Amino acid sequence: MRVIIATAGPPITIADTLISISRCVRPGTFQGVTVVENGKKCGVDRICQRIAKEHQIEIESLHCPAAGKSNALNFALSRVPEKSLVILTDDDVSVCPEWLTCYQKAAEEAADRTFFGGPFRVAQQTPPPQWLVPYLPGSAKGWDPDPARFDCRRDLFVGFNWAAWAGDIKRIGGADPRFGAGSIIGANGQETQMQMQFFEAGFRSHLVTSAYVTHLVPESHCSPEFALQRIESVGVFNGIRRSTAANKPTKISTHIKRWRERFLRMQCRRHKDYQSDLQDFLVHARHRRIRGFLRGQTHPDSARIQGPFLTATEKETSANLLNTSVQKPENTSCLPAF
Numbered sequence: 055m056r057v058i059i060a061t062a063g064p065p066i067t068i069a070d071t072l073i074s075i076s077r078c079v080r081p082g083t084f085q086g087v088t089v090v091e092n093g094k095k096c097g098v099d100r101i102c103q104r105i106a107k108e109h110q111i112e113i114e115s116l117h118c119p120a121a122g123k124s125n126a127l128n129f130a131l132s133r134v135p136e137k138s139l140v141i142l143t144d145d146d147v148s149v150c151p152e153w154l155t156c157y158q159k160a161a162e163e164a165a166d167r168t169f170f171g172g173p174f175r176v177a178q179q180t181p182p183p184q185w186l187v188p189y190l191p192g193s194a195k196g197w198d199p200d201p202a203r204f205d206c207r208r209d210l211f212v213g214f215n216w217a218a219w220a221g222d223i224k225r226i227g228g229a230d231p232r233f234g235a236g237s238i239i240g241a242n243g244q245e246t247q248m249q250m251q252f253f254e255a256g257f258r259s260h261l262v263t264s265a266y267v268t269h270l271v272p273e274s275h276c277s278p279e280f281a282l283q284r285i286e287s288v289g290v291f292n293g294i295r296r297s298t299a300a301n302k303p304t305k306i307s308t309h310i311k312r313w314r315e316r317f318l319r320m321q322c323r324r325h326k327d328y329q330s331d332l333q334d335f336l337v338h339a340r341h342r343r344i345r346g347f348l349r350g351q352t353h354p355d356s357a358r359i360q361g362p363f364l365t366a367t368e369k370e371t372s373a374n375l376l377n378t379s380v381q382k383p384e385n386t387s388c389l390p391a392f
Contacts, residue, residue, distance in 0.1 A: 055158060056138050056220075057087040060126035061145040062236065065098045067270055069105060074148040076109035081158040085138065086112030089145075092119075092126035092236065122236035124229035124244045131228055136221030142245065144214035147174070147267045156265040157217050167257045169218040169249065171211025172265030173198040182276035185332045189339065191284045194271045199261065206258040213245030215267045218252070226251040232294055232355060239353045240346070241290040278335055285339050286346035293350025 057075060061068055068089070075087055091098045095117060102115040118129040127142070134140060139161050143149070153172075160170050176196045187195065193212055226248065231237065234244030249259070274280060350356055 055081060055083045055141065055154065056085045056134055057141045057143060057154075058127065058130045058134075059087065059089045059143055059145055060123045060130070061089060061091050061098055062093050062096075062121070062123070062126070064096055065101055065145070068098060068145040069101050071143070071145050071147055071149075072102065072105040072111070072113065073109060075153075076105065076111040078149060078151055078154045081155050083139070083158060084154055086114060088114045088116060088130045088133070090116040090118055090126045090130040092117075092123065092129075093121035122231055122238075123234035124231040124237070127229040127234075127244070128231075131220060131223060134220040136219070136224065138220045139217055140220045140223060141217040142213065143267065144269075146270045147214050148270075149268075150264070150266040153265050153267065156262050160260055160262045160265075161217070161219075164260050165258075167222075167255075168260050169216065169222070169252050169257055170260045170262050170265075171216035172262040172267065174212055174215050174266065175268045176271050177268055178271045178276055180273040180276055183278075186276075186278055186281060186335070189281045189285070189335070190276065191281070193269060194275050194280075196269075201261055201263055204261045206260065207253070209259055209261075210246055210249045211259065212269075213243075214269060215265065216245065216249070218248075222252070222257070223248065226255055233291065239290060239294060239350060239356060240287065241294055241350055242284070242287045243291045246291070282335075282338055282342045286342035289343040289346025289348075290350035291346075293347040294353070294356045295350075296347075297351050297353075297356035 059068070059071065072087065072089070089098060089102050099115040099117070102113045105111070106113040116130060116133075118126045120126075120129075131140065139157065141154070141157055156172070157170060164170070174197055176194060178194070182190060182194075193214070197212060199209070228248075229244045230247050232239055233241045233247045235242060237244075252259075
């Protein structure tokens, strides 16, 4: 078992995340935490060394020169054995003490062709306006589903609290660089794309109800502007998915694109104060969603399935590569944390 955290930019909260993981009960299969910094170096390696020494936990600090969260995840995954369970989380969460053991137990008991995930709570620095809450991304609101209503053939997990066998992740191509923070196309959701790839390959999701994390939500992520940014990003995501299904970027005439943009901008100018009014916000949201969809659907790289673990031929048939599942390791007893 290995925890992977991809990070970029100033390391504001990663120390708290690593300390919370160090306080977990560690199963015998636990190999440590890999923190991979992408883009510009910001001193994450020094923080990892300090936490590892003070809290007696194995932390591997890597640097991926290529910017982008997907590139960082793939860089870390390339160093993980196929039979290892990989838990993916972010640098702004705290985990419950049983987090590691809950995932280990679920992985040992689950059937083959399964990936895992758990619920999460949020710690908002400043609560958002009530009218804005339905339009914020799930990561800013929390998620604690009813296990009786959880659909293992359809329900997805948030990107900072899920797990899968390393070999299975590699067989679906890893994290697609078209998606995720730092994507050249501007789409978030690399974990969502990976989980959808699992479903398309015949996998099922498994809810680990006791594997809780708490996500720190800064004030800026509870604002109308952040909600609009994420709405546009979802539009880009859906546009890329549409182009991938068609196996080519969609060609939309420049005239039609300009007409749509002009029409939507005219509407937005009539509804300037989206900071406080729901109706005005919805007009801007419609504009951003369509603009994002058009960008994702027409970008030259939108239809090119990417991933470092597959050949060009395998990328076209990755859903058929999972006939042989990864052999899971034998049960091991749990050891107390230091």
